[in-house]
Amino acid sequence: MAGIRLATTSDAQKILDIYTPYIENTTITFEYxxxxxxxxxxxxxxVLENFPYLVYxxxxxxxxxxxxxxxxxxxxxxxxxxxxxxxxxxxxxxKGIGTKLYRSLEEELTxxxxxxxxxxxxxxxxxxxxxxxxxxxxxxGTFEKVGYKFNKWLDVIWFEKNVNKRDSExxxxxxxxxxxxxxxx
Numbered sequence: 427m428a429g430i431r432l433a434t435t436s437d438a439q440k441i442l443d444i445y446t447p448y449i450e451n452t453t454i455t456f457e458y459x460x461x462x463x464x465x466x467x468x469x470x471x472x473v474l475e476n477f478p479y480l481v482y483x484x485x486x487x488x489x490x491x492x493x494x495x496x497x498x499x500x501x502x503x504x505x506x507x508x509x510x511x512x513x514x515x516x517x518x519x520x521k522g523i524g525t526k527l528y529r530s531l532e533e534e535l536t537x538x539x540x541x542x543x544x545x546x547x548x549x550x551x552x553x554x555x556x557x558x559x560x561x562x563x564x565x566x567g568t569f570e571k572v573g574y575k576f577n578k579w580l581d582v583i584w585f586e587k588n589v590n591k592r593d594s595e596x597x598x599x600x601x602x603x604x605x606x607x608x609x610x611x
Contacts, residue, residue: 433479438467492519493527506541549581
């Protein structure tokens with residue numbers, strides 16, 4: 427059955443297969459070198475310590491996309507803010523998979539007591555800019571020419587979405603593994 431589920435480290439190769447063309451052929455990620463399978467599995471594990479790492483799997487067991495969150499910054503004051511990322515396989519674009527992944531991710535982050543979700547998008551990624559705007563993210567600024575890839579300087583546009591109320595009293599973030607009920611679509 428097609429749908430969204432939690433990623434595991436055994437998915438690392440399939441997820442890395444989706445990510446590799448973005449590294450090698452685009453400015454969508456500023457990563458230059460494809461990580462090893464071991465490094466990538468460790469990244470998945472690191473995310474899962476505190477946050478969801480979701481994959482969309484078709485009825486044949488092929489992973490068509492993934493989305494995850496991680497802390498935005500190392501300082502304690504940032505504990506209620508996460509950065510999100512999403513990548514889809516080439517044959518998954520335009521089918522609503524990205525929207526399903528992000529909405530499921532947002533639901534899980536809301537239950538964890540996350541307050542702010544941020545995303546950075548390179549200026550050339552017009553599809554991602556429109557995608558974030560469609561999902562209610564607000565363009566909050568541009569870091570001009572901060573990334574250099576494929577012999578050109580690129581802007582990074584930052585988006586933000588508030589998913590829980592900002593109060594002077596805040597609850598601690600609930601580690602993802604401790605959530606009682608997980609919702610996937």
